[in-house]
Amino acid sequence: MTNNKMEINYEKLGFRCGLEIHQQLEGKKLFCSCPTLNSDKEADIKIERKLKAVAGETGDIDIAAEFEMLKNRKIIYQGNSEDVCLIETDESPPNPINNQALETAIKIALILNARIVDEIQIMRKTVVDGSNVSGFQRTALIAMDGFIDTSLGKVRIPTICLEEEAAQKIEEGKDFVRYRLDRLGIPLIEIATSADIKNAEHAKEAAAHMGMVLRSVENVKRGLGTIRQDVNISIKEGARTEIKGFQDLKSIPKVIEYEVKRQLDEIKHGKKPERGVRKAEPDFTTSFLRPLPGAARLYPETDVLPTRIGKDYIEGLRKKLPKLLTEKVSDYAAKYSLPNDLAKELVENENFENFAKKFSKIGPLAIANALINIPKEIKARFNLDPSKLKNEDFEEVLSYLNQGKIAKEAVIDLLIKKIKNEKIDLNQFEAASEKQLEEEIRKIVKEKPNLNMSAYMGLVMAKHRGRVDGKIAMEILKRVLGRLII
Amino acid sequence: MKPEYGDIVKVHTEEQAYEGILMPRPEIFEKDHTIIKLENGYNIGIDNTRIKKIEVIKKYEKKKEEKHKLSHKKGLPTVSILSFGGTISSRVDYRTGGVYADYTAEDFVEMLPELKNVANLKAEKVMGIMSEDFDAEVWKLMARRIAKELNDGEVSGVIVTQGTDTLHFSTAAMSFFLRNLNKPVVFTAAQRSIDRGSSDAFSNLLCAVNAASKFDAASIVTCMHGTSDDSYCILNRGTKVRKMHTSRRDAFRPINELPLAKVYEDGKIEVLNNNYSKRNNNKVDVADKFEEKTALVYVYPGMNPDVLDYYREKKYKGVVIAATGLGNVSTMNPKFLLTKKIKELTDNGIPVIITSQTLYGRVHPFVYSPLRKLSIELNCIFAEDMLPETAYVKLGWVLAQAHDIEEVKEMMLRNYAGEISERTDEKAFLY
Numbered sequence: 034m035t036n037n038k039m040e041i042n043y044e045k046l047g048f049r050c051g052l053e054i055h056q057q058l059e060g061k062k063l064f065c066s067c068p069t070l071n072s073d074k075e076a077d078i079k080i081e082r083k084l085k086a087v088a089g090e091t092g093d094i095d096i097a098a099e100f101e102m103l104k105n106r107k108i109i110y111q112g113n114s115e116d117v118c119l120i121e122t123d124e125s126p127p128n129p130i131n132n133q134a135l136e137t138a139i140k141i142a143l144i145l146n147a148r149i150v151d152e153i154q155i156m157r158k159t160v161v162d163g164s165n166v167s168g169f170q171r172t173a174l175i176a177m178d179g180f181i182d183t184s185l186g187k188v189r190i191p192t193i194c195l196e197e198e199a200a201q202k203i204e205e206g207k208d209f210v211r212y213r214l215d216r217l218g219i220p221l222i223e224i225a226t227s228a229d230i231k232n233a234e235h236a237k238e239a240a241a242h243m244g245m246v247l248r249s250v251e252n253v254k255r256g257l258g259t260i261r262q263d264v265n266i267s268i269k270e271g272a273r274t275e276i277k278g279f280q281d282l283k284s285i286p287k288v289i290e291y292e293v294k295r296q297l298d299e300i301k302h303g304k305k306p307e308r309g310v311r312k313a314e315p316d317f318t319t320s321f322l323r324p325l326p327g328a329a330r331l332y333p334e335t336d337v338l339p340t341r342i343g344k345d346y347i348e349g350l351r352k353k354l355p356k357l358l359t360e361k362v363s364d365y366a367a368k369y370s371l372p373n374d375l376a377k378e379l380v381e382n383e384n385f386e387n388f389a390k391k392f393s394k395i396g397p398l399a400i401a402n403a404l405i406n407i408p409k410e411i412k413a414r415f416n417l418d419p420s421k422l423k424n425e426d427f428e429e430v431l432s433y434l435n436q437g438k439i440a441k442e443a444v445i446d447l448l449i450k451k452i453k454n455e456k457i458d459l460n461q462f463e464a465a466s467e468k469q470l471e472e473e474i475r476k477i478v479k480e481k482p483n484l485n486m487s488a489y490m491g492l493v494m495a496k497h498r499g500r501v502d503g504k505i506a507m508e509i510l511k512r513v514l515g516r517l518i519i
Numbered sequence: 520m521k522p523e524y525g526d527i528v529k530v531h532t533e534e535q536a537y538e539g540i541l542m543p544r545p546e547i548f549e550k551d552h553t554i555i556k557l558e559n560g561y562n563i564g565i566d567n568t569r570i571k572k573i574e575v576i577k578k579y580e581k582k583k584e585e586k587h588k589l590s591h592k593k594g595l596p597t598v599s600i601l602s603f604g605g606t607i608s609s610r611v612d613y614r615t616g617g618v619y620a621d622y623t624a625e626d627f628v629e630m631l632p633e634l635k636n637v638a639n640l641k642a643e644k645v646m647g648i649m650s651e652d653f654d655a656e657v658w659k660l661m662a663r664r665i666a667k668e669l670n671d672g673e674v675s676g677v678i679v680t681q682g683t684d685t686l687h688f689s690t691a692a693m694s695f696f697l698r699n700l701n702k703p704v705v706f707t708a709a710q711r712s713i714d715r716g717s718s719d720a721f722s723n724l725l726c727a728v729n730a731a732s733k734f735d736a737a738s739i740v741t742c743m744h745g746t747s748d749d750s751y752c753i754l755n756r757g758t759k760v761r762k763m764h765t766s767r768r769d770a771f772r773p774i775n776e777l778p779l780a781k782v783y784e785d786g787k788i789e790v791l792n793n794n795y796s797k798r799n800n801n802k803v804d805v806a807d808k809f810e811e812k813t814a815l816v817y818v819y820p821g822m823n824p825d826v827l828d829y830y831r832e833k834k835y836k837g838v839v840i841a842a843t844g845l846g847n848v849s850t851m852n853p854k855f856l857l858t859k860k861i862k863e864l865t866d867n868g869i870p871v872i873i874t875s876q877t878l879y880g881r882v883h884p885f886v887y888s889p890l891r892k893l894s895i896e897l898n899c900i901f902a903e904d905m906l907p908e909t910a911y912v913k914l915g916w917v918l919a920q921a922h923d924i925e926e927v928k929e930m931m932l933r934n935y936a937g938e939i940s941e942r943t944d945e946k947a948f949l950y
Contacts, residue, residue, distance in 0.1 A: 081748040084716040085631075123717050124747060124767045148534075152552045152564025160714055168716030174561035178535070192559065331560035332714070339548070339564055 038367030041293055042138035043232040045268030048293065050230035051187075052240055055223050055261040056133050056247045057254040059184040063197050064127035064171060064337065065120035071258070071329030072215040076111035080122055084108060084168055086161050089397040096332045099164035105208075111201065121214045123166040126336040128193075129175075130155065134220035135340065138195040139177050140350055141222060144246050145190050152341045152412075155334040164199035165211055166217065170408075171334050172196035175342075181242050196221050218403055222247070228265070233286035233293075236264055243284050248381060249357045255383075256420075264289060271296035271486045275325060278313045287317040295319070344422070369397035378405045382422055391428075392435040399441060407445050417452050426451040438463065440502045462500060470501055471509050478513055486514065525579030529557060531589035532569040533787060538576065558910055589625055591639050595674035597730040598638040599668040600627060604647040605659065605682030607709035607720045612896050613646040630713065631721050637786065638675070639670075640730045650682030650689070654733030655809040655915065658689060662696035662807045669702055669803045676731025678724075683708045683770065687740060690808075692911040693739045694936035699801040705730045706757070707742045709726040710768050719744050719768040722784060726752035729786045734793040736787070737780060744768040745781060753778035756795070758909045758938035761878065764906045775904045776940050776947050792944070794937070808919035810836050815911040817841045817876060818848050818857060827860035829868060835946075836918045837927065838864060839872040840899075841907040846873040858889070862897050870927045871899045872914055874907040879948055900928050903939040 062069055081103060086347035110122065111148065119125035130153075139149055158168035172194050179190035198210035198219035224243055230236045240262050247253050247260065254260075262282070262468045266289060267273040276292060279285055295318070296306040310326075311319035356364070358380045370387065379385045380402050404427060408419030411445055431448045433439045443462040470493075478490050484492075493506050522528050524543045527827060528535050528554060539555035542562060547834035552564035553573070603606045624642035628634050646657070646665055661679065664745040668677045690706050697704070707727035709720035727742040730752075734740075739757030746769050755773040777792040812835045816826070830838055840861075842848050848857040861871050873893060875882050881904040885892030902910045910931075917930040933937070 081750060083722070083749045085718070085721050112830055119767070122747060123711065128768060150563040151566040151569070152554075154554065154562035156591075157715070158560070159580075159716070166717060167711075168718075172561075174557070174559075174563055192561075194561070239563060329560050331556075331562075339552075341564075343551075369554060464922055497840060 034089065041290060042462055043293075046293065047298075048266065050232075050236055050264065050266045050289070051228040051229040051265040051269075052226045052230065052236060052243070053223060053265065054240065055263070057198060057253040057259040058220040058222065059254050060072060060119075060133045060220070061131055061133050063134055063195070063220040064218060065118055067092070067116055067118050067121065067130065067215075067218065069219040070116055070215060071252070072113055072116045073215075074113035074115065074430060076213075077114050078112045078117055079215070080166075082108045082110065082163075082166065083281050084161055084163055085328060091278075091511050102232075106163075107209040109209055109211045110166060111211065116215040117217075121166060121217045127171065127334070127472075130340060131220060131338060133252060135175070135195060135228065136350065137250060138193070138220075138222050139342065139347065139356055140250050141224075141247060141253075142176035142179060142193045143347070143351055144250070144354060145176075145179035145181060145224065147190060147193050147195065149176045149342050149347055149493065152175060152339050154339045155336045155337040156331040158196075159252070159330040160199070161171050163212060164202065165197070166200065166214070170197050170199065171311075173333070178180045178234055181239065181246075183235065183238055185231045185235050186229070187240075189228040190224075194223040196223055198437070205367070223386075227498065233289035236289055237282055237285040240285060245358050245503075249361075250357050266292060268293060268296055270300050272308040274306075274308065274319070275310045276313050276319055277310060277322065280313070280315060284313065284317060284341050288313045291317050292319050313319075347476035359437055369399060369401075371401060374404060375401050388428070388431055391432050394435050394437075395431065400431060400433070403434075403444050403448070405428060407448060410445065411449060411452070415449060419448075419451060419452065421452050422448060433459065433462075440500055442503060443500065451499075467505060467509065468504060470497070471513065473497070474506070474509050474513050484507075486510065489514070520575040520578075522573045522575050523579065525765055526575050526579075527577040527579075528555065528569055529574040529576055530565055531572045532565065533571065537563070537565065540574070540579075540618055577695050582602050587627060587636075587641070589594070590898070592635070595636075596638050597673050598640055598676055598678060598728050598731045598845045599671075600624065600640060600672050600678045600680065601661075601664055601668070602642065602644045602647070603650075603657070603679065603681035605650055605680065605708055606712050607680045607707070607724070608644070608647065608924075609714075611659040622643075627724065628662040630810060631724060633725060633784075634728055634856070637725070637728050640728070641674070651686040653681075653685050653689065653694075655811055658692040658696060658809065659807040659825060661689065662805050665693065666803045667807045668699060669697070669700070669704070675703070676705060676734070678731050679704065679706045680704070680724075681708060681832075683743075686771070687760050687906075687914055689763055689910055690739050690741055690760060690904075691909040691938070692916075694757040694938070695916040696805060696807045697739070698804040698806050700739070700796065701799050701801040701803055701903040703731055703734045703798075704739045704757075705734075705742045705754070706740065710744075710766060710770060715829075719749070722749045725784045728787065729784075730754055730780075730782045732784065733799050734780065735781070735790055737798050737801070738779065738795045740779060740783065741771050745778070749784075751781045751783045751789075754780045754782060756937045758913075759906070759940070761906060761908065773947065773950055774906055774935075775880070777944050777950060798807060806920070808918070810917045810918035812836045812916070813911060814838045814914040815841065815907060817907075818843060820855075820912045822849070822855060824849075824855060824857045827857070827864060827907065830858075831864055831869065834912060835869060837870045837903075837914045838913055839874060839907060840911045841862075841870055842873050843877040845886050845891050846862060846875055846884070846893065846901055847887065848893065851879055852894055858891065858892060861893070861899065865898045865924075869926055870914070870918075870924050871897070872910050872931060873899050873901045873919045874905055874910045876907065879905060880904065885902060890904075898924075900931050902931060904943065905938050909938050 053392045153173045155173045156173050157488050160170050161440045175195050176193040180187045198216050198221040200217040202284050204211040205215050262275045262279050301304045308325050310322040362376045366373050367479040411417050411419045522541050525543050527831040528541045529538045529618045539557040542556050544554050551567050554564050601731040663676050668674050705727045707723045711718045713720045730742050730839050740754040741760050742752045745751050745753040752860050753777050759776050761774050762770050763772045779792050782791040849855040849856045862869050873882050884901040921927040
């Protein structure tokens with residue numbers, strides 16, 4: 034490996050780089066009414082199939098196709114019948130395209146400054162690795178010629194497609210491959226940029242920007258595995274590689290840098306780097322996955338009618354475009370008097386606005402705390418996984434707070450109980466009344482005279498942890514002690 | 520230059536230009552959009568009102584298709600494939616997206632090279648129509664073509680491919696039209712078109728060639744997926760099979776009996792029901808007369824009995840009724856007395872055959888009083904456990920031969936091709 038400290042002059046290297054973003058949508062599947070869950074329900078459907086590489090118009094089976102075919106490999110599909118129907122198992126023709134998904138895709142395309150095609154044609158893209166039961170992926174080009182503005186100029190977006198997500202591979206053996214079917218058919222937006230990316234950091238900036246745009250729109254899935262970034266790069270005398278499987282955006286620059294250095298190293302040693310699809314590893318290096326796919330073979334999906342996109346429809350949607358998250362940050366900061374950093378995190382939270390309206394007695398800062406800071410604290414201090422908290426959990430706990438049934442201090446304890454799936458006994462957390470509290474404090478002060486303020490406070494909170502508001506306790510304590518001093 | 524489908528064109532609109540292949544637009548759609556296939560493979564439709572000019576960049580040159588010559592392998596059986604259209608013989612033209620059918624033995628082998636090791640194939644495309652358009656004339660042609668192959672000493676078995684929709688009517692017709700069968704006649708088809716890697720056609724065809732080569736029956740059978748898996752096909756008797764699902768691969772199910780056998784892609788044949796005639800050296804005869812004035816009528820609550828007047832007035836020669844349950848029709852409801860009209864038919868010498876729309880099970884002439892009225896008073900013929908479709912085909916065939924209603928009855932109740940089972944296997948229901 035070349036010295037990692039070496040600065041890379043991307044321009045001099047003839048660096049070319051483009052991104053492909055895949056984003057899953059919420060709601061129903063693209064061509065059937067199955068839910069779009071990542072289900073872990075027991076598989077009650079198990080089907081074994083074989084795929085034939087069907088010769089194309091030239092009579093050739095392209096290299097990628099052949100590579101994937103692995104002759105006569107058995108393909109096992111499994112899923113739960115609550116999440117999978119005859120359309121995923123390729124036993125029934127597709128329903129018409131899901132309108133909600135189409136609308137979401139068009140909105141995203143409009144935000145990305147793209148031109149919506151007049152009439153969308155659903156295509157079948159031949160896929161031979163078994164990840165689509167039918168042997169093809171349904172996909173449609175919905176918009177062209179978009180762009181985003183970045184710190185290093187425009188990054189063009191020649192195509193935006195709406196397509197079916199593939200089935201998830203769960204096991205592979207010598208003569209078989211096993212797929213889970215619940216992911217198959219989830220609506221997926223594919224955004225492809227031109228090779229306008231100037232350097233490794235720029236790739237991250239462009240990916241982050243598109244991610245922000247996607248999250249600004251309703252019905253876009255959030256969370257692990259719902260968005261994927263593929264990076265295509267090449268350098269002079271090197272080879273085109275497509276890198277998949279980035280853990281997060283932060284890793285993009287480093288992975289690109291390492292890949293460029295890897296290719297430079299090979300060139301230096303007289304080797305010609307190999308074209309191919311590579312996987313981003315956790316240590317930022319990449320490993321060879323498979324050859325680059327040949328030109329995709331697409332032909333019309335005759336079971337689904339073309340969809341016309343009228344001008345009025347587009348203009349209607351244009352008026353309904355959501356505010357971008359970046360615009361919302363300053364809105365939030367002003368409207369709820371929140372610090373900018375917190376507002377930045379809050380705009381990504383789908384519950385905040387709703388809760389702020391619903392739980393008006395608490396105040397936005399406390400809600401923001403419960404949604405953003407407390408989960409972080411739970412992870413840091415208690416090593417628990419706050420992603421297990423569901424919307425309903427936050428809603429329940431905040432509603433207790435709103436009704437004065439618990440003190441602010443109890444929020445963290447209750448959320449921890451929710452993560453641990455423990456029963457909540459509100460009596461345990463019932464906020465002590467101020468009168469009760471004052472009596473208690475007087476008692477403590479009387480029993481242990483001559484301590485300083487923070488020592489008393491420690492005693493009070495130790496006794497009442499989670500049941501009293503610290504601020505109120507402090508006020509009472511000051512009052513009690515003040516009187517005594519005077 | 521006038522742009523034609525397949526040409527590479529540049530479509531100019533006010534704002535931009537799109538380059539791609541000009542594609543045909545399906546007939547039934549309005550011609551208000553122009554479809555082009557972009558370089559990335561995607562098709563898009565461009566609103567014609569936006570188009571200023573279509574410029575031809577490069578004319579389409581049709582590629583000559585070369586067909587590989589088939590070698591004849593010594594020691595392998597010969598199987599004849601007769602194609603009558605349908606999904607199994609549809610191919611997609613990837614350039615235009617159009618579907619065309621052009622099937623020779625070379626095409627089958629190119630599609631499925633494994634076939635070369637199972638049998639030497641002969642293939643002929645007899646016709647290319649969808650099976651919902653079939654009629655008795657097609658069946659007659661089919662019977663004669665099959666008989667010719669069966670009477671060829673070289674041929675070990677015959678495969679017929681056609682559309683799935685009326686496949687079970689064809690197998691029923693061949694079961695009666697072809698007399699003194701000597702070899703298996705295997706009907707196969709596809710529920711998924713063969714342009715997709717997941718098509719059931721590959722497995723069906725491979726199993727069918729194996730069955731035609733090796734299955735020891737002199738019977739008309741269907742050979743289609745046994746389950747949703749690409750694992751084995753089931754061979755169902757041509758008179759006891761029905762398409763029971765609009766789209767599933769395993770849509771063809773045996774009714775009222777077990778499949779004759781399972782056949783695997785590797786050629787293994789597992790007999791499940793050995794009630795069939797064995798291969799022999801008979802000369803096959805064709806008895807393909809068919810009375811076209813034969814009807815199949817489905818009854819339902821509230822059915823106006825006058826419907827049956829049509830068949831009497833139009834001088835129909837026989838009617839099959841798909842009755843309810845054990846063979847009932849309305850006999851007591853004064854508004855919907857079907858029995859009255861049935862009596863008019865039988866009184867006029869028009870035989871009425873009773874089958875059941877339950878499909879599974881046997882009709883019974885005596886269990887309930889309406890049944891007794893139909894069987895005893897109205898002289899209807901209760902067709903045992905025969906499928907309504909099979910009964911319809913058989914009645915047309917019988918009517919073309921029988922001289923009087925008594926002979927019709929005798930022939931309808933005589934078992935020619937396993938259409939009536941003497942006993943019903945307990946495991947046959949919903950197999």
